[in-house]
Each structure stands twice: as structure tokens, then as C-alpha cells.
Amino acid sequence: MGILFLVPLLAKKDSPFAQYHAKQGLVLFIAEIILYAVGFVLTFITFGFGFFITWxxxxxxxxxxxxxxxxxxxxKTTPLPVIGKMAENWKI
Incomplete structure (x- = not known):
């Protein structure tokens, strides 16, 4: 879903609910980019096994x-598993 987090971030600046979900989406997007980069590097280092990890x-x-x-x-404002608590601490 990539940059979908921008929709509530820009459209509903005054809504705490929208901002909460925008932050969750932003942290997920950043984690996704980092993990894909790691998977890409691992694909070359492990001669293809990293592709499985990326999948x-x-x-x-x-x-x-x-x-x-x-x-x-x-x-609901339930944090996402693993990354959700980190997103709650971010200031946007």
C-alpha cells in the first residue's frame, strides 16, 4: 500500500484518529523499505535464498x-503488531 499513509496525514490534519493511522502506516512503510533493502542484499549474498526471505x-x-x-x-486505534508501539511515540 506504500504511500497510502499520506492520505489521512494530509487530508485530516486535525483528526487524532486519522493521524494515529497515518503514523502507523508511515512506520510500516519505512520498515517495509528497510526490510526490502535487506532482503535484496541477502538475495545476492546468499545466491538467491534472500528472495525467499523477501517473499x-x-x-x-x-x-x-x-x-x-x-x-x-x-x-479502532489498536497498534499494529511489532511496529505499532514505535509509531505511537512519533511526532508528525
Whole structure:
């Protein structure tokens, strides 16, 4: 979902709910970029095994994106697993 976090960040600047989910999405996006870069490097170092790791990372990111969308649509401010607490501490 990439830069989808920008929508609530820019459209609903005064909404704490929208900002909460924008921060969750931003941290997920940054983590995704870092993990994909690591997977890309591992693909070359391990002669292709890193591709498998990158596929697992992609799957985990998709699960977190879906979970975040479900939380937002349901009106919940439940942090995403692993990265959610970190996002709550960020100031945007």
C-alpha cells in the first residue's frame, strides 16, 4: 500500500484518529523499505535464498496492511503488531 499513509496525514490534519493511522502506516512503510533493502542484499549474498526471505517479508507486510485497514475501518486505534508501539511515540 506504500504511500497510502499520506492520505489521512494530509487530508485530516486535525483528526487524532486519522493521524494515529497515518503514523502507523508511515512506520510500516519505512520498515517495509528497510526490510526490502535487506532482503535484496541477502538475495545476492546468499545466491538467491534472500528472495525467499523477501517473499516472507512481503507476506508479513500485506498482513499488517490488511490489519491496519481493518482497524481503521472498524474505528479502532489498536497498534499494529511489532511496529505499532514505535509509531505511537512519533511526532508528525
Amino acid at each position: 516472507i517479508i512481503w507476506l508479513l507486510v500485506i498482513i499488517l496492511v490488511i490489519l491496519g485497514i481493518v482497524n481503521a475501518v472498524s474505528g
